[in-house]
Structures are given as structure tokens and as C-alpha cells.
Amino acid sequence: MFASMEGRSVIVTGGSKGIGKGIARVFAQHGAHVLIAARDESALQVAAEELSGEGAGRVETVVADVAKVEDCRRLADVAVELFGGIDVLCANAGIFPDKPFLELTEDDVDAVLACNLKGTMFAVQACVPALEASGHGRVVVTSSITGPITGYPGWSHYGASNAAQLGFVRTVAIELAPKRVTVNAVLPGNIATEGLDEMGDDYIRGTEACIPQHRLGTVEDIGHAALFFASDEAGYITGQTLVVDGGQVLPESPAALEGI
Numbered sequence: 001m002f003a004s005m006e007g008r009s010v011i012v013t014g015g016s017k018g019i020g021k022g023i024a025r026v027f028a029q030h031g032a033h034v035l036i037a038a039r040d041e042s043a044l045q046v047a048a049e050e051l052s053g054e055g056a057g058r059v060e061t062v063v064a065d066v067a068k069v070e071d072c073r074r075l076a077d078v079a080v081e082l083f084g085g086i087d088v089l090c091a092n093a094g095i096f097p098d099k100p101f102l103e104l105t106e107d108d109v110d111a112v113l114a115c116n117l118k119g120t121m122f123a124v125q126a127c128v129p130a131l132e133a134s135g136h137g138r139v140v141v142t143s144s145i146t147g148p149i150t151g152y153p154g155w156s157h158y159g160a161s162n163a164a165q166l167g168f169v170r171t172v173a174i175e176l177a178p179k180r181v182t183v184n185a186v187l188p189g190n191i192a193t194e195g196l197d198e199m200g201d202d203y204i205r206g207t208e209a210c211i212p213q214h215r216l217g218t219v220e221d222i223g224h225a226a227l228f229f230a231s232d233e234a235g236y237i238t239g240q241t242l243v244v245d246g247g248q249v250l251p252e253s254p255a256a257l258e259g260i
């Protein structure tokens, strides 16, 4: 049995939708106080209403753009003000616009790296003093199988940002170890979200056919992986990755899935 999350202070960036909302739901159901952050205030309010009452803890919102360092600092300040500290940061906010590599502009690449990589790094940096003070600080980064393990046409910049996140995780895990802060990453496969819906039916059906479990993941599948990394019992695990993909990266070729 895992120790209780009750009363723990948790930040989830990108918590208004998709995977972030699923992570926030799982922590709320386990009694944590959760601060969800995103840029669109109305979506945050809708999510907070939906999540309130899921558990004993509070669900609060903050408008913040993680691509801006000052917003990352404000996010940490708001969590400390509201909940008295920070025990867990789920650095989950991310964007995945698709564009063929040969058409990419410097602005396209900057936008993806600013949110997915820089946003992760500066959200973590801003939270470190409070995470250290908690005595059991946890950082859980949402990366992806795309980049670290697989590739997909149109996502060269996105894939690069996800792989770069892991370079960050492995290094900062060493730097923060003396502060008793662990840093790990969840690598989702294809998860049913609003963002993925925009990829269209063909993409979704084609993907399901390549997954041994023949279904997309749920946002709660990722939430439970994040919850594990955040637990007291995972305190000796740092700088690691956990793939949550229904087995998608396993087949050596389509033949491995024949008859399955």
C-alpha cells in the first residue's frame, strides 16, 4: 500500500486539458491540493469546476505561460501562497504543431522549444526552493515516446523537444539529489485527448492498429504513472523514464501484430 497523498501540494502545468487534466484528477482523487496552470483562463475555470469535489483536496487555477520565465516564478509563488509549499511539480504543458521539416522556420522551432523544453526547465527551477523545503520534492515531466524512442513525420521539432527534456531530466536529477528532490519522466504513447483529436480519425485508427492493446491510452493512465513517481515509495528512483503506451514501441515489424 502506498503512503497517502492527502494534503500534498501539487502543481500541474497544462492542467486545463488532456493529459494534464487527467494527472490533476488522479492527484485530486488521492486527496492532494492541486494547482492547475495554463494560458486560457476560461478553460482553467471549466477544468477546476470539473475536478473540484473529486477528492478531499482543493483545486485552484493560475493563468501562466510556461514559455515565460516570470510566469514560471509566479506559478511557484502562487502554489506556496495557496498551499503553503510545493511537494510535486508535474511539468506537463506542451504543444505539438506538425510541419514538414523542410518547411520549418526558426519561429516554429523556437515556439516548440520555448514551451516544451524551456518551459519545463524554468518551471522546475522556480519550484526547487519549495520542493527542497518539502523534504520529499518530486518532479514528473511529461515527455513522449515521440523523439526519445520513435519518430513521426512532421514532428521533428516536437520530437527533438521531448528528447531534450530527457537530457534535462537525467542531469538535473543529479543536481537536485542532495536536495532530496527526484526528477523523472513519463513517456506517453498515443493518449486520447483534445489535442490528439485534432490529428483526425485516420491517424487515430492507424495508431490503434499498431498498439498491441489496440486502444489509445487514457489520460488517467498517465496520471497513475505520475502518481507513482510522486509517491514516497518511489523516493529512490530518479532520472528515470516510464513508457506508458499499451506496448506500442514493442513490435519489431507489423508481422509481430498479425493475429493479435
Ligand code: NAP
Binding pocket: 013, 014, 015, 016, 017, 018, 019, 020, 037, 038, 039, 040, 041, 043, 064, 065, 066, 067, 092, 093, 094, 095, 096, 115, 119, 142, 143, 144, 145, 146, 187, 188, 189, 190, 191, 192, 193, 194, 195, 196
Ligand atoms: P492538450 O490536450 O493540447 O493540452 C495541452 C495543455 O497544455 C493545455 O492545458 C494547454 O492550455 C497547456 N499549454 C500549452 N501551452 C502552454 C504554455 N505555453 N504554458 C502553459 N500551458 C500551456 O495536450 P496533451 O495531449 O494533453 O499533451 C500534454 C503533454 O503530453 C504535452 O507535453 C505533450 O507533448 C505530451 N504528450 C501527449 C501525447 C498524446 O497522445 N496526447 C502523447 C505523448 C506526449 P493552454 O493552451 O490554455 O495554455
